[in-house]
Structure formats: structure tokens, C-alpha cells
Amino acid sequence: MKRITITAELIQEEEGGYTVYCPELDIYTQGDDIEDAIGNLKEASELHIEELGIENISLKEAHRREL
Incomplete structure (x- = not known):
């Protein structure tokens, strides 16, 4: 089984919650x-x-948090 690592760019929203973007797959959620x-x-x-x-x-899940 092939494994891939994706990037999750997190944006903290002013009204609460988070938007997350994966540039490799062009997905927002x-x-x-x-x-x-x-x-x-x-x-x-x-x-x-x-x-x-x-x-x-x-x-592959690899978490890196930047504050």
C-alpha cells in the first residue's frame, strides 16, 4: 500500500472554528x-x-502545529 503525506493549512476564523486547506488536493473544509x-x-x-x-x-498523519 502506498502512503502519501498531505499538508493541512489551518486558518483560525474570527467568528470561531477553523478552515483547513490541502494544497496537494485543492480541498477546503x-x-x-x-x-x-x-x-x-x-x-x-x-x-x-x-x-x-x-x-x-x-x-499518513503527521501533525505539526505552528502558533
Whole structure:
């Protein structure tokens, strides 16, 4: 199984919550907190990869937080 690493760019919204963007797949999503936003990105990424017809890929989770 091939593994890929994706980038999650987190933006803290002024009105609350987070927007998260994955430049490798050009996917945006959001969540109430960081964990929710990352979970939503993982789910959206898996669905996107599935739609592309790519099989045997696992997303590698590597967390880096910058304040």
C-alpha cells in the first residue's frame, strides 16, 4: 500500500472554528476545533482520492502545529 503525506493549512476564523486547506488536493473544509477540522480534511481527502479511482493509498498523519 502506498502512503502519501498531505499538508493541512489551518486558518483560525474570527467568528470561531477553523478552515483547513490541502494544497496537494485543492480541498477546503472546516471544523469547530482543530481536531474536527483535521478529521474532516482526512475524510474529504479519502473521498477525493476514491473519486479519482486511485487504490491502495493510505493517508499518513503527521501533525505539526505552528502558533
